[in-house]
Amino acid sequence: MTRSELARLARTVRRLHPLQIATRVPHLAVARALSFMPGAAAPTPIERFPAPPRALVDLAQAERSRGAKRLAHLPPGRLRDYEEAYGLALGADAAPVDVSAWQRRVALEPYPASVRARRLAVAMRCGGPGRAVGMASELARACRAVLLQPELHLMANHLLENGIALAAAGAVTRGPEARAWSRAGTAILSWQLPEQFLPDGGHFERSATYHLALTYGLLELIELTMATGASVPELWRDTARRACAWLSQVRAPDATYPLLNDAALDAAPSLDDVLRLGRALGLAAPAAERPPDGIVHLRDTGWVLFRLGHDMLVFDAGPEGARYQPGHVHADALTFELWIHGARTVADYGVSSYANDEARRTCRATRVHNTVELGEQDSSEVWSAFRVGRPANAEVHEVIDRTGIDGGADGAGADGRVLIATASHDGYAFMSGHPIHRRRITLRPRRLTVEDTLERSATPRSAPLSAPLSALSRLRVADNEVRGLVVRGGAGSRVSRDVWFPEHGAPREALVYQQAGRLEQRLEMNWELTWEAGPGPGGRPER
Incomplete structure (x- = not known):
């Protein structure tokens, strides 16, 4: 090694629970010895309910x-x-x-x-x-x-x-x-x-x-x-x-x-x-026809949910799984998914494998998620099939739910609503200049804006900055028909065909939009998605 x-x-x-360490050897010993288990003298079943x-x-x-x-x-x-x-x-x-x-x-x-x-x-x-x-x-x-x-x-x-x-x-x-x-x-x-x-x-x-x-x-x-x-x-x-x-x-x-x-x-x-x-069982609320528009911030989970009509966005801006059991963590800090007219449009890569193989490494890597990869590194140090070394720590800084006013700074119409969330993560802070990634997501009727800022510190007491770091921002768009969908990125943006996995190991086609940049001290990267109004309940057009 x-x-x-x-x-x-x-x-x-160092992130493990003490019991996970103390019981590993005894568990393995029992598991290796346990090749047979009798079913005789079973407890009496209750036959009538x-x-x-x-x-x-x-x-x-x-x-x-x-x-x-x-x-x-x-x-x-x-x-x-x-x-x-x-x-x-x-x-x-x-x-x-x-x-x-x-x-x-x-x-x-x-x-x-x-x-x-x-x-x-x-x-x-x-x-x-x-x-x-x-x-x-x-x-x-x-x-x-x-x-x-x-x-x-x-x-x-x-x-x-x-x-x-x-x-x-x-x-x-x-x-x-x-x-x-x-x-x-x-x-x-x-x-x-x-x-x-x-x-x-x-x-x-x-x-x-x-x-x-x-x-x-x-x-x-x-x-x-x-x-x-x-x-x-x-x-x-x-x-x-x-x-x-x-x-x-x-x-x-x-x-x-x-x-x-x-x-x-x-x-x-x-x-x-x-x-x-x-x-x-009386433990869940009656089904609602449709949740109300607005923002739900699941603070403990670390997810921010936007809803506008039949559009929904989920912004992942919180802790990377359970501290001592991060086996299902992906290196996806500040990623998001977007539904337009009720269809998943900007999609997570999903799960292609649980084996310790290249497919597993790919599905956990930053490069396949809807976020920014810096210096060809993962935002969390994922390795093997279910291991994490250094995790990214993400934090939500603000959420804003604002009703648009004609001519206002947010550019929404009189009937518009503007939903905003800003967050950051430190998953790249181990690199030269301790880079921090900040992301601001703004959802308006028929428009999404994603603004990324990456910054490195250069103070008299810090070590000199290394060479510029390559940055790649990506969006994975599911291969479905959204009326009038247009994706705009920065200069040099390109699109390629790839896949996503809504079910385990079952790929579907996707388009991956990518834009590149170089981080010296500060770098800004942006995406804008626009789409046309779609059918609402009963076939009525959404506004």
Whole structure:
């Protein structure tokens, strides 16, 4: 290992939670020894429940379809092995499924075992008398595997999934072992729910996919607990309410969600389906026809949301994931996505791979995101498949929601509205002159302006500035038809064909607009997008 690699490793390790370090070797030892798990003497399943809510049944059935579709295009590898062991094919009716994947060693790893345990618990609750008995032994195998090796070496969404699974399994079974599952799961939830769900309702890894998956799991657990007549801890309810409110806020006009930080549209349940289950349990607000225009600043998540009619923008200007678990972080400080007339137009690159390969390195790199790359470096020091050494620290400086006045400085018409956010990040501060990237985004009716400023300091006490640094600003435009869309950049701007990944490893065509500059002491780069009015609700034109 080279000196620079050792330094990078040190920067990575110093961010870890002490438990992640202390439990790594014991976890590996147990994982290597665990090649068989008995399902005998399983706890007695509860065979009769009240009729399940329609939303619970429909979502479990939808998960069966989603899982089958996703497996059809996932390439061979560890991720596919995991998902084959999830048990999504069980649905709500416990239909006969191919369980051969459940017999592999990978099925006893705690994450796939946790997902499978939760799917089994829901199928046992919804499948009717007689179905539960046949699944009890597999539920016991899965829960015993989780209980022996909770993912303290990883923590974050993995550990919370462990807790939800154990508590869900304990809710649908009886006996001493079932009570042990329930107590262990409840203890993990009491510890991790306040840790992982932020005050604004977002999950601390700041990925809509993982937020959705965990919110779905928590809602299922609450319903299973209610079905047995047991009391539901207020912590579970409060967390679910805030998590559902966050989902309502980030819901895009096309009913999807931002693709930031390893989010993929096929990797989690439908956002609307999860909210429908939340409403059935009294934990989500009634569906609104359309959120009001204006700005929502999710301060803890670090996202600024703009809405004007059927246009929406998501500006990522906050922390890079969870401090001690940045595995899903991309080097994308100050990136954004834009929906025009309800269609995702400026798109995140998405996720092309979870393997430690070139595709994974590409999808995490600054060069594929809608932001500025400086000196051919990443804004956060992403490496391997899920590692981060030096993170970028972003901060929002101001958000302004202003109603335009004819002839005003903002140039909006009398019926116009101007939404502005300004932020900066220090991800390049390790370079000569400690460069800082500042970005100001302004959304008006039918117009978006992006203004970037990069500055290096040169004081008498600082070291002399090195040679000018190359700067590249990029926008990735999804290959869809937006009426009258025009993208303008600085001198020398060019456009090329590339791809984006709305679903994991499934590319679609995109256009990448790029402009180059050289940073000596100060550099300004700008984009302007304009478009024509599009159809509104009922086919009426938007103003």
